[in-house]
Amino acid sequence: MTPDLPGLPPGHAQDAEDTPLAYLTGPAPPDAGLERRVLVVEDVAPQRLYLMLMLQKLGYQVEGAGNGEEALAMLEARPAGIVISDWRMPRMDGLALLTALKAHPEAPYFLMLTGEQEASEMVAALDAGADDFLQKPFNAEELRARVQAGARLVALRETLASQHQDLRRVLASERHLLATLRTDLEAAGRLQRSLLPAPSSSDTPGPLQLFHHFQPAAMVAGDAYGVIPLDKRWTAFYLIDVVGHGARAAMLSFAISRCLGDAQANGLHLMRRSSLQQELTPRAPEQVVAELNRRFQDERDEGQYFTMIYGILNLESGEGRLSQAGHPAPRLYAEGKAPQKLGNGGPPVGILPGARYTGLDFKMQHNGCLLLHSDGIDPLHDASTSLPWTPLLASDKDSPALLRGLTHDPLDGRALCQSLVSRIDHCLRGREAEDDISLMILQWRAPSHWVSVS
Secondary structure, eight states, rough: OOOOOOTTTTTTGGGGGOOOOHHSSSSSSOOOGGEEEEEEOSSSSSHHOOOOOOHHHHOOOOEEESSSSHHHHHHHSSSSEEEESOOSSSSOHHHHHHHTTTSSSOEEEEEEEEEOOOHHHHHHHHTTOEEEEEEOOOOOHHHHHHHHHHHHHHHHHHHHHHHHHHHHHHHHHHHHHHHHHHHHHHHHHHHHHHHHOOOOOOTTOSSEEEEEEEEEESSSSSSSEEEEEEESEEEEEEEEEEOOOOOHHHHHHHHHHHHHHHTTTTTTEEEEEEESSSSSSOOOHHHHHHHHHHTTTTTTOOSOOOEEEEEEEEEOEEEEEEEEEEEEEEEEEEEOOOOOEOOOOOOBSSSSSTOEEEEEEEEOTTTOEEEEEEEGGOOOOSSSSSOOSSSOOOOGGGGOGGTTTOOSSSOOOHHHHHHHHHHHHHHTOOOOOOOOOEEEEEOOOOGGOOOOOO
C-alpha cells in the first residue's frame, strides 16, 4: 500500500494518479510569468503530486507529466520556465528529455532529480546541459532555494529577451528611418546636381565655354556654382562654399543659389539703371556680395556662413570685375603667360554685419581661362615626398599644391579641367574627399572667333 504523503488527505495517496491539484491546494494562482511556471516530470504519481504540492505552496504554477514524451507535448502547448525531472522513467528518461529540450535556444531551466547515481551519469547530465541537481531525499528548504535560484535566472533571461526584442524594434525603426533619410538625401543630391550648369562641348557657339567638376564629401554638398546670363553683353558667375558639408550646408547653399538664380523675383537686383543712360548695366559685384551678407546673417550664432566669388564678364570685350569674400583666389590663365592670382581675401559672408567688400577688375585674353575652385582642393597633396607634377612656374610657390604647374599650351579649358580632376583622383587614391570639391573654368573667345549659330 502506498503510504500517505504530507499534504494529502489520509487514504487518498493510492488515488494520487487521478487527484486534481486544485483538490489538494485550492485555486491555482493567477497566470504568472515564465519564471513562475514549473513542470514536474516524475513517473511515480504520489511523488509527482507531493512535489507539485510543495511548489504550489511556494507560489508557483505547476503542472505534472509522467514521462519525457508527455512533458515535451505539454511544453509545446504551454511553455514553462523551469522543468524538474526525475532521471529514470519509462519511454523517455530524464537525460533524453534534457537533451531534447537543450537542443532549442530557449530551453527551460532544467533541474535533475537524482538518487545515488554514478559520477559518470552526473557528468553526462552536465554535458547535456543540466542547470542544477536535487538529490533525493530532499527537504522543502532545499527545494525552495534551488527552484528560486532557477526562477531568478529565468526572470533575468526573460528580461534580457524582452530588452533584446525592444532593441530589435528600435533598430528596425532606425534602419527604416536611415533608409528613408538616405533615399531623401540621394534625391536631394540628384536635385542639387541638376541645378549645376551643363558643361560646354568643344563646338559650343558664342563667346563663353564652361567646364566644371563637382565632388561632394557627402550625398549633398555645401558647394554651388553657376553662370547667370544678364543680357546679351554681360554674364555673371559665382562659386559658393558653405562652411561644413552635408544636409545643413546644402540647404543654405541651395537658398543662396536660388536667390542668385532668380534674383529679380527675390529682389536681388543684379542689374541697375545708369544715372547717365537709361540702359541697364550690371551691379558692381561687391554691392551684390554686400547685399547677400545683409540677407544671410548668422543671427543665431549657429556657425553658418559661406565664402564666395561673384563676378561679371563682358562677353564682347573680355573685361570683368569680381568680388572675393573669404574665398580662395581665382586664377586667370592667358596663353604664353604665368597664371595670375586675382584677389587677396575679404571677409566671409554672414559673419560681420555691415562688412565692406571690394571689387577687382580683370581682363581676359582671347582663349583665356578663369579658374574658380573651393577650398576642398587646398589640403590635397601627393603623399610622396615629391609631387607627380612639376611646379614649373615660380609664381606657383604660394598656390595650393594641386594648382602648381597647372597649364596647357595652347589653352584648352576642357583639358585644363581634366588635368586638375586627374590630380584630385591621384591624391585621393580612391578615398572619399574630406571636404566638398568644386571647380569651374570659364574660357572666353573674342568676338572675331565666335561660332555663329545657323
